[in-house]
Amino acid sequence: MSDLRTRLKQSIIEQLNLEEFEVEDIANDEALFGDGLGLDSIDALELIVLLEKEYGIKLTEPQQGKEIFISIDKMAEYIEAHRTK
Amino acid sequence: MKKIYLLDDAIISPLGFSISENLSAIRNKVSGLKFHENKRFDSGGFYAGVIENVTLNEHFSKIGNPESFTKLEKMILLSVHNILFKNPDLDKSKTSLIISSTKGNIDLLQENNGFPKKRVYLAELGKVIKDFFRFKSEPIIVSNACVSGGLGLAIAKRFIMAGKFEHAIIVGGDLVSDFVVSGFQSFQALSEYPCKPFSKNRNGISLGEAAAALLVSSKKGIGANNICLIGDASANDASHISAPSRTAEGLHKSIQNALQEAQITSEEIQYVSAHGTATIFNDEMESIAFNKSGLEDVPVNSFKGYYGHTLGASALLESILTKHSLLNNELYPSLNFDEPGVSKPLNVIENLKNTPLKYAVKTASGFGGCNLALVFKKEENE
Amino acid sequence: MSNPYKISNFVRIRDQRIFHGEKKLFSCEEATHLKRFLKESYKFLNISYPKFHKMDALCKLGILAAEVLFKNMEIPTDTALVFSNSASSLETDKKHKILMEATVSPAVFVYTLPNIVLGEISIKHKLQSENAFFISDKFNAGLLADYSEILLDTSKADAVVCGWIEWKNAEYDVFLCLISKEGEVSFSEENLEELYRFENE
Incomplete structure (x- = not known):
């Protein structure tokens, strides 16, 4: 369970070049967009790529991302329920 | 007043290789967008405006060897040729060549394409065009995302007004390459059907390829009426590199500055040729900018x-169409528009309409937060 | 023909060194690759801007150069950006080309246009101004001088940052000048050319 969250944080830091963040800096329930990590629309597109590449989940509607990329917890829940790899 | 005259022009597009073919297709609501198979898409393909190689080579073989040039070069060379052919006496020592493209020969990044490696550089593209027609001076090459073609026209005006040269040929061109298709797809920016600018159920752009060329001059043409560029401005949003500003500040500022230079007010504008890419955010942003500028009631269309x-060609291509709109007193329909779908009111042109026209505005916006506005005027000779 | 404008300030980045005017501001003594040099420069200039790390090298070079150029000064509102190079965004284009065979990255693709660096600098310094990106096979002082002068003469800009920003095959070369009415050095094609050549020796 928590392994998935840790790995997810590592991937996000790496994929989105969040150089000034460590895994410990990101709380599971912290907002990813807006004030939290300060991600933007290009990051959201990168997260879609990440879901597909690492977990075999394909989001076809950009709208879906908004409901999933709320926090690490929300993303992990979605991945557990939908992953194909 | 500071102005340049828009003289001869040329369009090489899926709708035809002459201006008359292009205008006739537009009047009859014929689209150049077709379904193209591509395994990147779950749906099996995507809609785009692509120029047939066979047709292109057939036309090109009259002026050169089709094997010696890339597809984009052939499109650009043909469009410039069409202008020079009609203007054999044009003094090339007083004429600057301005080339606008976002990605140029980017398809040459593919291995084994039969062309030297350096041909992928935009400066090489410039050299090919310059050498083919034996232009005297180095071409000016503009690569400023989706405003490039229109910015090329603005740059021509600025240089001509400053007396740097008398005439310019501005040419814009870009391809529907896998490079660009894959990128826009990753942005989830491509429409699954032919794009529907300003419509409620629009969901992205359709890509297209074209070359457009335009001769401009400090001196007026011989025709009864002349179209001139009387105002131009660009402004960056300073907001985001890929998303348009939510407050439309850059485009609004561009329109204001262009109108100010033209010394006219928004009430005098009778037609707006919008960028209208049919992405949710672009069209919404434009509706805000047009409303802030007092242009909400002015007939508007998108040629997308x-x-x-057509990326680096689009704003030039659409400026040429705007020129013909003014000359012919015709408002061209905004194809694929159905239900209004932006938050601010707009007067989208649904059917071909004949009406006296004098002033028009052309706008464009692009990645990097760039925006551009051009103001055109019809001058009637006494 | 003379004009009332001056080269108020300039910045040069190449060979692991940053020059502000003729003064060396920073250098990485031991040989190092571009990525490390960019990171060290970012730290040295004390820039706190997490977005920096997301940019491609062309944009990072632009952000560093603008930081040096605009240090301790109030930037005129309509400061136009007039940049040029020969390679456009070719290095990032090549990266996108490789990713096309596997999974395309939107965060890479967005940098496959040369004018994105103008956007990044505009965002960082809140410049809602005129932009133009020119491509020429080598530094073209005449084009930059003429166009910048026109923008200033026609009041389309209050000041202009013009110059060269190249990233090609791990080599990089940045030369940006701030042109305004302040300063000692006259703004001319010859002076622009000379300053560019000077550091190049």
Whole structure:
């Protein structure tokens, strides 16, 4: 369970070049967009790529991302329920 | 007043290789967008405006060897040729060549394409065009995302007004390459059907390829009426590199500055040729900018439903169409528009309409937060 | 023909060194690759801007150069950006080309246009101004001088940052000048050319 969250944080830091963040800096329930990590629309597109590449989940509607990329917890829940790899 | 005259022009597009073919297709609501198979898409393909190689080579063989040039070069060379052919006496020592492209020969990044490696550089593209027609001076090459073609025209005006040269040929061109298709797809920016600018159920752009060329001069043409560029301005949003500003500040500022230079007010504008890419955010942003500028009631269209988004060519291609709109007193329909779908009111042109026209505005916006506005005027000779 | 404008300030980045005017501001003594040099420069200039790390090298070079150029000064509102190079965004284009065979990255693709660096600098310094990106096979002082002068003469800009920003095959070369009415050095094609050549020796 928590392994998935840790790995997810590592991937996000790496994929989105969040150089000034460590895994410990990101709380599971912290907002990813807006004030939290300060991600933007290009990051959201990168997260879609990440879901597909690492977990075999394909989001076809950009709208879906908004409901999933709320926090690490929300993303992990979605991945557990939908992953194909 | 500071102005340049828009003289001869040329369009090489899926709708035809002459201006008359292109205008006739637009009047009859014929689109150049077709379904193209591509395994990147779950749906099996995507809609785009693509020029047939066979047709292109057939036309090109009259002026050169089709094997010696890339597809984009052939498109650009043909468009410039069309202008020079009609103007054999043009003094090339007083004429600057301005080339606008976002990605140029980017398809040459593919291995084994039969062309030297350096041909992928935009400066090489410039050299090919310059050498083919024996232009005297180095071409000016503009690569400023989706405003490039229109910015090329603005740059021509600025240099001509400053007395740097008398005439210019501005040419814009870009391809529907896998490079660009894959990128826009990763942005989830491509429409699954032919794009529907300003419509409620629009969901992205259709790409297109075209070359457009325009001769401009400090001196007026011989025709009864002349179209001139009387105002131009660009402004960056300073907001985001890929998303348009939510407050439309850059485009609004561009329109204001261009109108100010033209010394006219928004009430005098009778037609707006919008960028209208049919992405949710672009069209919404434009509706805000037009409303802030007092242009909400002015007939507006987007040509993207006919051509798709031709990137570095688009703003020049659409400026040429705006020129013909003014000359012919015709408002061209905004293809694929159905239900209004932006938050601010707009007067989208649904059917071909004949009406006296004098002033028009052309706008464009692009990645990097760039925006551009051009103001055109019809001058009637006494 | 003379004009009332001056080269108020300039910045040069190449060979692991940053020059502000003729003064060396920073250098990485031991040989190092571009990525490390960019990171060290970012730290040295004390820039706190997490977005920096997301940019491609062309944009990072632009952000560093603008930081040096605009240090301790109030930037005129309509400061136009007039940049040029020969390679456009070719290095990032090549990266996108490789990713096309596997999974395309939107965060890479967005940098496959040369004018994105103008956007990044505009965002960082809140410049809602005129932009133009020119491509020429080598530094073209005449084009930059003429166009910048026109923007200033026609009041389309209050000041202009013009110059060269190249990233090609791990080599990089940045030369940006701030042109305004302040300063000692006259703004001319010859002076622009000379300053560019000077550091190049």
